[in-house]
Amino acid sequence: MQEQLRRQFAELFGQGEEPRHFFAPGRVNLIGEHTDYNGGHVFPCALSLGTYALVRKRKDTKIKLFSTNFDTEGMIETSTTNLRFTPEHQWANYPLGVVKIFQDYKLEIKQGFDVLFCGNIPNGAGLSSSASIELVTAVLLNHLYDLQLEMMEMVKMCQRAENEFIGVSCGIMDQFAIGFGKKDHALLLDCETLRYTYSPIALEQVTLVIANSNKRRGLADSKYNERRFECRSALEQLQAVIHIHSLGDVSPQEFEKYKHLIQNETNRRRAEHAVYENQRTIEAVEKLQAGDLHGFGHLMNESHRSLRDLYEVTGAELDALVQAAWAQEGVLGSRMTGAGFGGCTVSLVESDKVESFIQDVGKVYRQASGLEAAFYRVEIGDGARELLQD
Numbered sequence: 550m551q552e553q554l555r556r557q558f559a560e561l562f563g564q565g566e567e568p569r570h571f572f573a574p575g576r577v578n579l580i581g582e583h584t585d586y587n588g589g590h591v592f593p594c595a596l597s598l599g600t601y602a603l604v605r606k607r608k609d610t611k612i613k614l615f616s617t618n619f620d621t622e623g624m625i626e627t628s629t630t631n632l633r634f635t636p637e638h639q640w641a642n643y644p645l646g647v648v649k650i651f652q653d654y655k656l657e658i659k660q661g662f663d664v665l666f667c668g669n670i671p672n673g674a675g676l677s678s679s680a681s682i683e684l685v686t687a688v689l690l691n692h693l694y695d696l697q698l699e700m701m702e703m704v705k706m707c708q709r710a711e712n713e714f715i716g717v718s719c720g721i722m723d724q725f726a727i728g729f730g731k732k733d734h735a736l737l738l739d740c741e742t743l744r745y746t747y748s749p750i751a752l753e754q755v756t757l758v759i760a761n762s763n764k765r766r767g768l769a770d771s772k773y774n775e776r777r778f779e780c781r782s783a784l785e786q787l788q789a790v791i792h793i794h795s796l797g798d799v800s801p802q803e804f805e806k807y808k809h810l811i812q813n814e815t816n817r818r819r820a821e822h823a824v825y826e827n828q829r830t831i832e833a834v835e836k837l838q839a840g841d842l843h844g845f846g847h848l849m850n851e852s853h854r855s856l857r858d859l860y861e862v863t864g865a866e867l868d869a870l871v872q873a874a875w876a877q878e879g880v881l882g883s884r885m886t887g888a889g890f891g892g893c894t895v896s897l898v899e900s901d902k903v904e905s906f907i908q909d910v911g912k913v914y915r916q917a918s919g920l921e922a923a924f925y926r927v928e929i930g931d932g933a934r935e936l937l938q939d
């Protein structure tokens with residue numbers, strides 16, 4: 550594939566110095582949903598699927614971008630001296646947002662570059678194709694302009710690019726998982742302190758399976774921002790009485806004692822999800838480390854129920870996919886993953902039952918929704934990096 554991209558790069562941008570190759574993965578979150586911006590824990594891993602980028606510096610200030618995923622949009626052209634969000638630039642706003650944030654941090658990017666992107670993460674499926682293109686851009690800028698940035702700084706700047714340039718108030722989970730991902734490991738991240746530890750996912754008898762509902766995540770951004778706002782209101786009411794910085798600081802016992810302070814019933818349910826989901830994430834990782842896969846799967850199921858009933862971010866399609874998985878023999882756990890409102894589920898399935906899982910769940914889902922699901926066996930890969938050529 551890299552050879553083919555190299556040829557395409559030469560066709561698009563002409564012969565010259567060899568382009569450098571970079572890669573950033575997508576991510577799947579195993580448990581800990583809508584907890585990151587609430588100062589709680591998350592437990593994602595990086596995928597072997599992701600975004601490739603081939604890049605070469607230019608002598609002038611032009612930036613030329615092309616994506617094989619959006620080839621009908623053609624070449625997008627702009628300049629390092631003129632970066633602002635431009636609707637016509639569509640997908641290219643994600644990498645350009647990263648360049649702009651780097652410049653805002655006074656990092657010197659004056660000369661432009663030619664870049665070809667190619668991703669194999671399904672777009673808009675909740676596997677973080679956007680954070681993936683952000684991180685691959687950050688890492689290529691770091692190498693190309695010799696900026697000497699640490700991964701932590703790049704992760705934070707990519708989150709800022711999405712918050713400020715794109716206008717989506719996402720938390721830090723996606724950028725973090727993509728920056729710090731490690732092959733065959735998931736990472737438990739405390740989103741309040743940004744402390745993290747890796748947990749080996751050496752699953753032999755069981756397989757993680759992603760199912761894409763193929764329901765596009767319509768309205769996701771506005772609903773996402775609405776949930777953030779609801780949690781903030783709940784937090785402020787609790788803060789009037791208890792000394793906490795985020796909902797992640799609240800234990801379930803404390804929550805039960807003080808929840809009456811949250812006047813709005815909807816906001817109370819949102820906060821209840823954030824508090825209990827954080828607790829579940831910590832417990833789930835303990836279960837996994839103790840080899841209790843059934844216990845881990847049970848908490849995945851609880852997580853889905855809470856996202857469905859308390860946080861209300863699942864929707865008919867994701868519920869149908871998860872219901873079908875729960876009814877299937879050999880399934881230890883199944884839940885929606887990512888922001889919700891469409892996108893993917895992740896299931897823990899006994900390895901010798903994966904084929905029948907794909908057949909049967911696909912069929913039940915087709916009957917329930919009229920949509921065709923796509924299935925992927927999860928391969929956990931490394932984080933964003935340069936791919937060295939021989």
Ligand code: GLA
Pocket residue numbers: 581582583584585586719720721722723887888889
């Ligand atoms: C999206 C956001 C993340 C996180 C998840 C929900 O993926 O980008 O920051 O909030 O939703 O857990």
